[in-house]
Every structure is written in structure tokens, then in C-alpha cells.
Amino acid sequence: MPDQLLFAIEVTLNGLMAGVLYALVALGFVLIFKASGIFNYAQGVMALFAALTLVGIMEGQVPFEHLINVVFGTNIHGFGWEVPALLAILLTMVVMIAFAWAVNWIVLRHLVNQEPIILFMATIGLAYFLEGLGDMMWGSDIKTLDVGLPEGINIWVDETTFELFGYGFFIDNLDIAATLIAAVLVTVLVAFSQYTKHGRALRAVADDHQAALSVGISLNFIWVLVWSIAGFVALVAGIMWGAKSGVQFSLSLIALKALPVLMLGGFTSIPGAIVGGLIIGVGEKLFEFLLGPALGGATENWFAYVLALIFLVFRPQGLFGEKIIERV
Amino acid sequence: MVKDAADPIVTADGRTIGDVLMDMRGITLRFGGVEAIKDISFDIREGEIRAIIGPNGAGKSSMLNVISGFYVPQEGEVWFRGEKRPPMKPYQVARQGIARTFQNIALFGGMSVLDNVMTGRLTHMDSSLLSQAIWWGRAQKEEVENRAKVERIIDFLEIQHIRKTPVARLPYGLKKRVELARALAAEPKLLLLDEPMAGMNVEEKEDMSRFILDVNDEFGTTIALIEHDMGVVMDLSDRVVVMDYGRKIGDGTPDEVRGNQEVIDAYLGVAHD
Numbered sequence: 072m073p074d075q076l077l078f079a080i081e082v083t084l085n086g087l088m089a090g091v092l093y094a095l096v097a098l099g100f101v102l103i104f105k106a107s108g109i110f111n112y113a114q115g116v117m118a119l120f121a122a123l124t125l126v127g128i129m130e131g132q133v134p135f136e137h138l139i140n141v142v143f144g145t146n147i148h149g150f151g152w153e154v155p156a157l158l159a160i161l162l163t164m165v166v167m168i169a170f171a172w173a174v175n176w177i178v179l180r181h182l183v184n185q186e187p188i189i190l191f192m193a194t195i196g197l198a199y200f201l202e203g204l205g206d207m208m209w210g211s212d213i214k215t216l217d218v219g220l221p222e223g224i225n226i227w228v229d230e231t232t233f234e235l236f237g238y239g240f241f242i243d244n245l246d247i248a249a250t251l252i253a254a255v256l257v258t259v260l261v262a263f264s265q266y267t268k269h270g271r272a273l274r275a276v277a278d279d280h281q282a283a284l285s286v287g288i289s290l291n292f293i294w295v296l297v298w299s300i301a302g303f304v305a306l307v308a309g310i311m312w313g314a315k316s317g318v319q320f321s322l323s324l325i326a327l328k329a330l331p332v333l334m335l336g337g338f339t340s341i342p343g344a345i346v347g348g349l350i351i352g353v354g355e356k357l358f359e360f361l362l363g364p365a366l367g368g369a370t371e372n373w374f375a376y377v378l379a380l381i382f383l384v385f386r387p388q389g390l391f392g393e394k395i396i397e398r399v
Numbered sequence: 400m401v402k403d404a405a406d407p408i409v410t411a412d413g414r415t416i417g418d419v420l421m422d423m424r425g426i427t428l429r430f431g432g433v434e435a436i437k438d439i440s441f442d443i444r445e446g447e448i449r450a451i452i453g454p455n456g457a458g459k460s461s462m463l464n465v466i467s468g469f470y471v472p473q474e475g476e477v478w479f480r481g482e483k484r485p486p487m488k489p490y491q492v493a494r495q496g497i498a499r500t501f502q503n504i505a506l507f508g509g510m511s512v513l514d515n516v517m518t519g520r521l522t523h524m525d526s527s528l529l530s531q532a533i534w535w536g537r538a539q540k541e542e543v544e545n546r547a548k549v550e551r552i553i554d555f556l557e558i559q560h561i562r563k564t565p566v567a568r569l570p571y572g573l574k575k576r577v578e579l580a581r582a583l584a585a586e587p588k589l590l591l592l593d594e595p596m597a598g599m600n601v602e603e604k605e606d607m608s609r610f611i612l613d614v615n616d617e618f619g620t621t622i623a624l625i626e627h628d629m630g631v632v633m634d635l636s637d638r639v640v641v642m643d644y645g646r647k648i649g650d651g652t653p654d655e656v657r658g659n660q661e662v663i664d665a666y667l668g669v670a671h672d
């Protein structure tokens with residue numbers, strides 16, 4: 072096999088793995104959008120916040136340490152303990168559920184039946200609030216996150232491909248782990264929404280609020296539920312990306328990659344989010360590989376958005392969305 | 400003539416109607432300056448079919464919306480099963496055992512008929528989110544039991560052939576029937592139907608009438624329904640409330656309201672002053 076083709080396959084594999092994670096994050100958006108018509112701009116910052124909280128808990132940081140020290144003239148530096156990763160993840164999840172609950176009871180409850188743009192603006196406000204809160208609670212320095220996921224080149228893949236093609240693929244163990252976990256979660260989310268009564272209630276709310284109320288579904292409960300799921304997804308994404316490149320502000324931007332994924336897949340389509348995620352993941356890696364050098368590199372920053380833009384022109388309803396024909 | 404609430408009521412076909420199930424007392428509902436309901440009182444008794452009739456814009460749907468919690472009246476009290484009902488959200492009312500259909504059909508268009516009707520069982524499925532995740536088996540059992548009930552209702556309303564069809568694809572008449580099925584799936588104590596036969600052809604109307612009577616007969620479900628077709632109302636209902644411009648202008652058996660001069664005037668469109 073020619074080298075170029077082998078490289079391309081390797082790049083595609085890496086793209087697919089990135090894509091599964093995009094798909095997972097996009098699902099977080101889709102669930103909230105379906106259930107409440109809100110495009111949650113804060114999803115990216117939620118991933119950052121979740122990762123910050125996780126690191127903070129694991130390292131035994133005292134929340135609002137700096138603030139407390141300034142106000143009370145104390146000199147606290149951490150609890151002096153470390154929390155095991157698994158327990159810290161559970162605690163972080165509790166924080167994310169509390170956040171979901173607070174968002175609904177403090178903000179969104181008052182905005183029911185408002186225009187989508189108003190709700191969208193509210194989530195922008197939320198994003199910046201959460202960014203500030205994260206800094207205040209845990210400090211704004213870049214942190215490393217290590218929850219014990221395997222890292223480094225996967226020897227088995229490297230050796231096997233070397234024997235087969237004479238060229239060893241470089242696939243990171245962390246990517247493999249992330250892909251597996253994301254794939255499992257995507258499957259669980261889909262199964263949840265299709266085969267459980269809460270999933271059915273969720274789909275019902277997505278379809279018709281009045282009708283959902285009439286069969287005894289509490290909209291608030293469903294909204295807290297979808298925001299909790301989004302928080303969970305954010306946590307997972309935060310762990311994966313945080314483990315890879317440190318917990319820092321740019322993490323919130325990676326999660327916004329879900330935006331072009333949604334334009335491709337349609338904002339309300341679960342299969343769309345999955346396929347869209349894979350297309351963006353593979354597309355941006357292959358594009359960088361093929362044309363990056365000629366275009367001066369760093370195409371991954373913009374490729375997804377441009378692809379989505381081009382796609383929008385031809386199919387505004389997304390891959391799986393239904394064609395909208397205005398009645399006249 | 401309006402019956403005294405304490406009297407036992409004997410219907411035209413000789414049945415005695417039960418105790419007061421729902422009692423609306425002095426309900427007034429305003430939308431800004433518009434008074435959609437003006438100080439109306441009436442009751443719904445166990446086991447009866449209670450019709451609410453009146454010209455367009457009389458406030459019938461508004462009354463149903465008050466009963467089901469979608470509208471909150473400015474004045475008046477709602478008594479259900481002998482207790483004064485505190486202000487409640489529609490989903491809480493539903494959990495009390497009051498199911499409804501809508502004048503403009505509100506179904507879950509993207510879901511299959513079966514799934515739509517299954518949502519009607521939600522008030523009876525009480526395993527929590529956590530226990531569902533932990534005891535997957537028990538959640539499955541609950542699902543299967545409720546599924547069986549739903550299948551019976553689907554058979555009862557003769558919609559087996561469309562069980563798996565997404566509701567959005569169904570013709571109007573069948574949608575109305577699916578909506579009834581979903582409401583029935585809740586095994587409600589009180590069933591509210593807002594114009595269940597509007598827009599149907601004669602044959603569909605006959606089917607629907609038969610279903611409503613059967614539901615009332617076989618399950619003893621109390622039904623309050625809004626209907627424009629006077630023939631249907633006279634056939635189906637035990638007692639009738641007549642509304643006009645937000646006021647109650649008649650209350651009694653079909654024969655009684657038919658003879659009421661004010662009702663006749665309202666229906667013949669005698670000019671209001």
C-alpha cells in the first residue's frame with residue numbers, strides 16, 4: 072500500500088475517534104434543544120467548569136479559596152487531602168446536577184415561552200457567569216488532569232499495522248479510551264431516550280408541551296433532567312479533553328465544535344448528531360492532512376465551521392432534519 | 400330548571416347518577432379585559448356524561464382548561480372528590496386522575512401510536528430514574544405490564560392496524576381516536592373531551608359516539624365533553640351545561656335544556672343587548 076494512503080487511513084481513524092467525542096457533546100446540545108428549544112451556548116463552558124471542579128476536588132482545593140482568604144484575611148491552602156478519581160467524578164456529577172437544577176429554578180423558569188433568541192442570550196450570560204464562577208472557585212491557572220486513563224501510543228495497534236503494512240499506525244491510548252467511553256455513552260443515551268419511560272417523557276416534551284403536561288409530565292423535571300445529562304456529557308468531554316491538553320479556557324472552545332456538528336446533523340436529530348460528529352471529526356483531520364500544508368496549517372480551527380456553512384447553503388435543515396416548506 | 404346538588408339524579412335511561420366528583424364554584428376567568436367565564440357554578444357527578452355546550456367563543460374550552468389546570472381562574476373554587484383543590488399545575492391535575500383531549504389535537508407527532516398511548520400510562524409508572532437504572536429488570540416488568548394495558552385500549556378503540564405508525568402521518572379522524580386512547584390509558588377518574596367529534600364525517604362521528612358510550616358503560620368513567628352537534632349531545636349526555644358569552648344559561652337534562660327559552664335564543668342567535 073502506498074504510504075500516502077496508509078497515512079490517510081491513520082488520519083481517518085484518528086478523525087473518527089475525535090468525531091465520537093464531538094457526537095457525544097453534540098448530543099448534549101440536541102437533548103436540551105429538543106426538550107426546551109434552547110440552544111445552550113454554555114455547553115462548552117460547562118465542560119470547562121466540570122473539568123475544573125473535578126481537578127479541584129481531586130486535589131483537595133477549597134472552593135473560593137482566594138476569595139475567602141481576601142475577605143477573612145485567612146491563609147487557607149487546600150484541605151490537605153486528595154480525593155480518588157472515581158469519587159471525585161461522582162462528586163463533580165453532583166455539582167453538575169445542582170447546576171442544572173439552579174439554572175432551571177433561578178433562570179429558565181422565568182423565561183418560559185420567551186423567544187428563542189432571548190433564551191439563547193440567557194445561555195450566553197450563563198456561559199460567562201460560569202466561566203467567572205469557575206475561576207473564582209478554583210483559580211484561573213492551567214491545570215493538569217489525570218484520572219488514570221491509559222496514555223501514550225498503543226503498542227498493539229502500532230505493531231499489528233507494522234506487520235500488515237510495513238507502517239505502524241500511531242494511535243493514542245487516551246483516544247481509544249475516550250472513543251470507547253463516548254461510544255458507550257452515546258449508545259446509553261440513545262437507549263435511554265428510546266426505551267425508558269423517562270426517555271419517552273423526554274421525547275413527549277420535545278414534541279408538544281401542552282400534550283406532555285396533560286399526561287402528567289412535569290416540564291421542569293424534564294428540563295432539569297436534560298440539563299443534568301448535558302452536565303454529564305460536559306463532564307465526560309471535560310475529562311477527555313482535559314486529560315489530553317490540560318484544563319484551560321480553550322477547552323470550552325473545543326466543545327463549541329458541536330455547533331457545526333449540529334448544523335450538519337440538524338438540531339433536533341439524535342442520529343444526525345452522531346453522523347455529523349463523525350463527519351466533522353474525519354473531515355477536519357483529513358483536510359488538515361491533505362491540504363493543511365498547502366494552506367499554511369491550523370485548518371482544524373476553521374474547517375468544521377466552513378464545512379457547516381457550505382452544507383447549510385445546500386441543506387439548511389441538516390442531514391436528517393425534515394425539509395421545511397413554508398405554507399402559503 | 401336547575402337541579403339542587405343534593406338531589407339524587409335519575410337519568411333518562413333510568414340510571415341514578417352518583418356523588419359529586421367535581422364541583423366548580425363561582426368560577427370567573429378573565430383574559431385582560433375579556434371575561435371568558437363569568438361566575439359559573441356547576442358539578443360533575445360520578446359516572447355521568449356531562450356535556451358543555453354553547454355557541455362559539457362561549458367559554459367552553461376555557462372551562463375545560465380551568466378544570467385541567469391549564470388556566471387559573473381569578474375567582475372561584477374547584478372541588479374535586481370532596482376536597483378543595485389548591486392551585487395546581489396541569490401535570491399535577493393529570494396525576495390526580497383527570498385526563499383530557501384538546502380541541503386542536505395535541506399529540507406527539509414524531510412518536511408512534513403505541514408510544515403516544517404509552518405516555519398516557521406515565522402517571523401509573525412510578526419507578527424513579529435511579530431505580531430504573533439500578534433495577535433494570537423491574538423497570539422492564541413495569542413497562543411490560545403497562546404495555547399490556549395499552550394494548551387492550553388500542554384493541555378497544557380499534558386502532559391495532561396503525562400501532563406502529565408515526566402519529567403525524569395519520570388522517571384527522573384517527574388522530575382524534577389516538578388522542579382518546581392516550582387519555583383512556585391513564586384510566587382517569589374524570590375524562591375531559593374538547594369537541595371529540597369536530598371535523599369528522601357521519602360515520603366517524605358514530606364510531607366516536609359509540610366509543611364514548613362504551614367507555615362510560617364499561618369502565619364507569621365520568622366524562623365531561625364539549626360538543627357542537629346537538630344530536631350527539633342529546634344522545635350521549637346525562638346532563639348538560641349551556642354557556643353563552645361566558646355565562647351559564649342552562650343546566651339540566653337534555654330535555655330540560657332543550658326547552659329552555661334562553662338556550663333556544665342563544666342558539667338561534669337572538670341579538671344580545
Ligand SMILES: Nc1ncnc2c1ncn2[C@@H]1O[C@H](COP(=O)(O)OP(=O)(O)OP(=O)(O)O)[C@@H](O)[C@H]1O
Nearest residue numbers: 430433435453454455456457458459460461462502
Ligand atoms: N389563552 C387565551 N388568551 C386570551 N383570550 C382567550 C384565551 N383563551 C380563550 N380566550 C377567549 O375566551 C373566550 C372564550 O374562548 P373559548 O375558547 O373558551 O370558547 P369556546 O366556547 O371553546 O369556543 P369554540 O366553540 O369556538 O371552541 C373567547 O373570547 C376567546 O377569545
Ligand SMILES: [Mg+2]
Nearest residue numbers: 459460461502
Ligand atoms: Mg373551544
